[in-house]
Structure formats: structure tokens, C-alpha cells
Amino acid sequence: MDQNGLLRLGIFAAILAVMALWEAIAPYRPKEVVRRPMRWLTNFGLLLVSAALARFTIGAVMIATAIWAQQQGLGLNNLVGMPALLGGVITIIVLDCAIYWQHRLAHMIPILWRFHRVHHCDVEFDVTTAVRFHPFEIVASALYKSFFVLLIGADPWAVVIYESMLSGFALFNHGNVHLPKSLDRALRLLIVTPDMHRVHHSSLMDETNSNYGNILSVWDRLFVSYTDHTRTNDHDMQIGLEEFRDRNSQSLLGVLWLPFRQP
Numbered sequence: 001m002d003q004n005g006l007l008r009l010g011i012f013a014a015i016l017a018v019m020a021l022w023e024a025i026a027p028y029r030p031k032e033v034v035r036r037p038m039r040w041l042t043n044f045g046l047l048l049v050s051a052a053l054a055r056f057t058i059g060a061v062m063i064a065t066a067i068w069a070q071q072q073g074l075g076l077n078n079l080v081g082m083p084a085l086l087g088g089v090i091t092i093i094v095l096d097c098a099i100y101w102q103h104r105l106a107h108m109i110p111i112l113w114r115f116h117r118v119h120h121c122d123v124e125f126d127v128t129t130a131v132r133f134h135p136f137e138i139v140a141s142a143l144y145k146s147f148f149v150l151l152i153g154a155d156p157w158a159v160v161i162y163e164s165m166l167s168g169f170a171l172f173n174h175g176n177v178h179l180p181k182s183l184d185r186a187l188r189l190l191i192v193t194p195d196m197h198r199v200h201h202s203s204l205m206d207e208t209n210s211n212y213g214n215i216l217s218v219w220d221r222l223f224v225s226y227t228d229h230t231r232t233n234d235h236d237m238q239i240g241l242e243e244f245r246d247r248n249s250q251s252l253l254g255v256l257w258l259p260f261r262q263p
Contacts, residue, residue, distance in 0.1 A: 005060065011164045012171070019127040019175045028178040028194075029235055031124060038250055043128040045252040046118070050135040058142055062163065065146040066156040075153015088158040091149075093216070095162050098148045100219040102141060103212040114259040115140075120208065121244035121258065125201050126176040130167075134259060169215045173197040192217050195234065199227050203238040207231070 069075045077087040106116035118134040149159055175194045179187070188196045192213045200211040210227035213219045220226035230237050248254045 008160065008164050008167070012167050015168045015171045016127060019171050019177070023126055023176045026178075027126075027176050029125065029176055031126070031176070038247075039122070039124060040128060042250060042252045042255055043122070043132040046133060046135065046255065047131040049256070050133065050138040053135045053139060054142065058139055061142050062146050062149050062159050063156050065149045066154045066159045069150050069153045070155065073153075075150055077155065078153035084155060087153075087155055088161065091152050091154040091158040092162050092165065094152055095145060095148055095154075096166075096213075096215045097219055098145065099141075099166065099214055100212050100223070102144055103214070104223075104225065106137075107209050107212070112137075117241060117244070118255045118258050120201065121241045121249055121255065122201070123240040123245055123250065124176075125174060125198055125239045127171050127174055129201070130170040130174040132255075134256070136259070165215055173214065188217050190217060191215060195229075198234050199230050201239050202230055202234075203240060203242050204231065208241075 070078060073079065076082070077090070082090070103116075106112040115134045115137040118137070119129070119132050122129045122132050148154075154162075169192065173192050173194055174197065177194055178184075179193060179195065184193050184195050187193050192211070192215065196211055196217065197213075199207050202208055207227055207230055210225050211220055212225055217226075244250075244258065249258060
């Protein structure tokens with residue numbers, strides 16, 4: 001693993017450990033202890049399968065694209081000769097907006113939803129939900145983001161920073177934790193909080209089809225997909241998709257096959 005990969009892995013592991021400890025000390029929602037071993041096996045199993053697939057297919061395609069664009073002088077930042085700091089900020093903003101639309105389209109386009117519903121069929125909501133994605137969706141996402149890396153002419157280090165932020169915020173946003181209401185309200189003016197994102201994992205589809213943001217909360221407000229709170233108490237609301245609550249839909253093999261089956 002290269003230096004960039006080790007840095008991202010270290011940041012990911014540190015945030016995962018902090019969130020897991022926070023959940024253990026002060027969980028917001030009660031967990032179903034009976035399901036927990038299977039959930040951990042499924043969610044972390046998906047993470048390992050995705051990491052292996054990326055390793056032996058596209059690998060660090062976003063970094064490679066950024067390096068190639070820099071060498072060829074391609075993309076907005078390279079053509080304009082933008083200062084590194086400004087270019088980095090633009091990279092983070094553009095990529096975050098791109099991820100918002102990737103997420104929203106994954107709910108709108110049936111073939112994309114087939115793969116993305118692996119994430120939403122989790123019947124609990126905690127930090128492990130953040131890594132519960134079908135490997136094919138992970139690969140497709142990397143290719144999609146690489147297009148914007150090329151368009152921006154992103155600096156490789158800006159890509160590393162963004163990817164670290166993306167995974168870090170995903171772990172934070174999926175945490176089974178609760179912030180004081182006043183703090184949550186202040187933070188969600190700029191960033192996505194666990195209480196804001198929890199709405200997105202409601203079993204009610206109009207709530208599921210809202211709050212798509214990962215880092216910046218502005219996209220949901222700007223593109224009119226923001227839902228302030230759930231219709232029921234979010235402490236007790238049902239999490240996950242109604243049609244995929246059986247045991248077969250929760251196993252590792254079950255979720256890997258889930259995109260190819262009918263409800």
C-alpha cells in the first residue's frame with residue numbers, strides 16, 4: 001500500500017474507533033443484540049470485498065487520474081493556474097456536489113437503486129452502516145468521481161483530503177449518537193449531522209428519498225431535498241427497507257446477490 005493509502009486507512013481507522021467508542025458509551029437508539037454479529041459480519045465483509053475488488057481492478061484510479069491530469073495540464077485548476085489552496089477548496093466543493101447527485105440518482109434510476117438498496121436494507125443505523133455498500137457500487141462511484149477529478153484538474157493531495165473527508169463524514173453521519181439539539185441545529189447549517197442523515201434511513205420512502213448529502217448540508221437545501229425531521233420519533237422509527245427484512249436479505253451472500261433479485 002502506498003503512502004496515500006496508508007494515510008487514508010489511518011484516518012479511517014481512527015474515526016471508526018472514536019465513533020464505535022462513542023456509540024458504546026452513549027448509544028442513541030437501542031440495538032438488536034441478536035442481529036449484531038450478523039450485521040457486523042455482513043457490513044465489514046462488504047468492506048473487505050469492496051477493498052479487494054478495488055485492489056485488483058481500478059485501484060487508486062482517482063489519484064492516478066489527478067496525477068495524469070496534472071502532467072497533461074488538463075482540467076480547470078491546471079488550465080487557469082489556480083493557487084493550490086483555492087484549487088483544493090474548489091475540488092472538495094465540486095466533488096461533494098457530484099457525490100450528492102450520484103447519491104440522488106442512485107435513488108431515482110432503477111438499475112442504480114438495485115445496488116444502492118444494499119446500503120438501505122440495513123435494519124439498524126450505526127457506524128458500520130457507513131461501510132455497507134455493494135462492491136460494484138464502490139467501483140462505479142470511483143469511476144464517476146474520476147471524471148470530475150479530470151474536469152477539475154484536481155491536485156492529487158486534494159483528492160486524498162477529499163476521500164478522507166468523505167469516509168470520515170460517512171462514519172460520523174451514520175453514528176448511533178445524538179448531539180444536543182442546539183449544537184445539531186448549528187452544525188447542520190453547514191455539515192450533515194447524524195440526526196439529519198438518520199432521516200434518510202427511515203423505512204418511509206418519502207423520508208428515504210431526502211437528505212442525500214454527505215459532507216455539506218447545503219446541497220439538500222439548494223436542490224430541495226431537505227427533510228428537517230421524521231414524522232415519527234427518530235429514536236424509535238423503523239430503519240431499513242420494508243421488503244428486505246428477512247434473514248436471507250441480511251447475510252453477506254444475501255446482500256451481494258440482492259441487486260440481482262426481485263423483492
